[in-house]
Amino acid sequence: MTIGHFGTKARAEAKRLLTVMRRAAKTGDFDAWFAAHTDYHRVCTAAAGEAMQRQLRAFADRTTRYIRIYQLSEPNSWQAAGDVEHAAILEALIAGDERDALTEMAHHLERTALRVLTDCAPEYEPVAVPHAVALIDRQAPAALRLTGAS
Numbered sequence: 001m002t003i004g005h006f007g008t009k010a011r012a013e014a015k016r017l018l019t020v021m022r023r024a025a026k027t028g029d030f031d032a033w034f035a036a037h038t039d040y041h042r043v044c045t046a047a048a049g050e051a052m053q054r055q056l057r058a059f060a061d062r063t064t065r066y067i068r069i070y071q072l073s074e075p076n077s078w079q080a081a082g083d084v085e086h087a088a089i090l091e092a093l094i095a096g097d098e099r100d101a102l103t104e105m106a107h108h109l110e111r112t113a114l115r116v117l118t119d120c121a122p123e124y125e126p127v128a129v130p131h132a133v134a135l136i137d138r139q140a141p142a143a144l145r146l147t148g149a150s
Contacts, residue, residue: 088100092104
């Protein structure tokens with residue numbers, strides 16, 4: 001939903017927020033990181049429309065506690081994977097590469113979901129999450145297949 005609506009101003013703001021997140025992670029300033037993280041996701045999904053924004057905010061509100069647990073349990077490495085993923089998503093958005101943006105976002109959500117599932121229900125075998133991401137990795141989005149683009 002953001003591709004095609006991610007202009008110069010949004011790009012600059014997302015880059016700035018990514019820098020703020022990196023600085024806050026290095027200093028262990030969780031509050032500053034969360035504020036920048038929330039704003040980063042808001043900027044990257046701004047074109048999704050108000051109904052989707054409400055849903056995304058509700059999901060984000062529920063994930064905050066899990067991110068906090070992860071931050072406290074992995075004080076030296078909690079941010080590394082997310083930083084790489086956030087940067088890759090941003091690069092794809094800036095390039096206007098819908099396929100890459102979708103793939104990078106799917107992998108970011110997959111890692112996050114698997115981490116939460118591992119922390120909350122270590123005995124649970126999360127089959128659906130990796131299967132869903134494998135589908136994205138194997139084929140182009142339906143809209144691209146219908147138009148014949150690749």
